[in-house]
Amino acid sequence: MVAKFSKLKAIVAATCLTALISLAPQVEAQVAKTETDLLAQLADADPKDAVAIDRALQAIWRKSGSPAMDFLLQRGLDALERGEPRMAVEHLTALTDHAPDFAKGWYERARAYFTVGLFGPAVADLERALTLNPNDYNAIFALGTMFEQFNDPDRAYEAYQRAQAIHPHHEQITSALERLKDTVEGKEL
Known part of the structure; x- marks a missing residue:
């Protein structure tokens, strides 16, 4: 009986994974549509509404799609907030190494580089961030x-x-x- 449930759990897990993988392009397209809509709204918003739209855009841009990468981003941001920019560079370098297509990681590492006076690497990271998210x-x-x-x-x-x-x-x-x-x-x- 236990063996049947183990097989059943594996089948259910595989089915769920397949369903999630097939939905990924649809979810990505919806996020892109939302981002495009928010950017259009931001350009025409009044100052009060612009604050909320900005927050929504930042929330979208802050998500890497991976809990582990989001954790590295948070570790880097926390280090910057604590006044430890060199530690932030280390966390954010790990992030950009493992998620090279995540624009926010490059932007935040540029901020950390700027804070420690490494202007050349800061500019290079900003250019990369803007290539990924103009x-x-x-x-x-x-x-x-x-x-x-x-x-x-x-x-x-x-x-x-x-x-x-x-x-x-x-x-x-x-x-x-x-x-x-x-x-x-x-x-x-």
């Missing part, structure tokens, strides 16, 4: 910040404008554009 306005903003760090206000301003086109109510982007406007566009006489 709509990540936080990564575009970070790239603009890097350009400012390199004393290239024109490219920084261009990056901030690109980020603002996606998220018009992002306060840091708006502040950065205001800060650089006179430098880039010149003062009105």
Whole structure:
């Protein structure tokens, strides 16, 4: 009797796994549709609604599809929050090694690299993150910040404008554009 239940459990598990695997493309397509819809809404949202839409997008972008990779991301974020950027780099490097198509991992490692003053690797990771997710306005903003760090206000301003086109109510982007406007566009006489 026990052997029959063991076989039955194996059959049920295999059936469930097959069903999940067959649903994966449909779930992926739904997430992509949701992300596209949210990005369209964000561009036209009022400031209050933009906050909720931003949170929803960040929640989507934060999911790697693997609990183990999500755990590595969280470990890296926790290390950054504790002021341990070198430890964050280690966790996030493990994440990017094991999930090279997960844009958020590259973005967060770029933040960690920036914090420890490794600007070249930070830029490379931002470029990778933006290759994987060209709509990540936080990564575009970070790239603009890097350009400012390199004393290239024109490219920084261009990056901030690109980020603002996606998220018009992002306060840091708006502040950065205001800060650089006179430098880039010149003062009105």
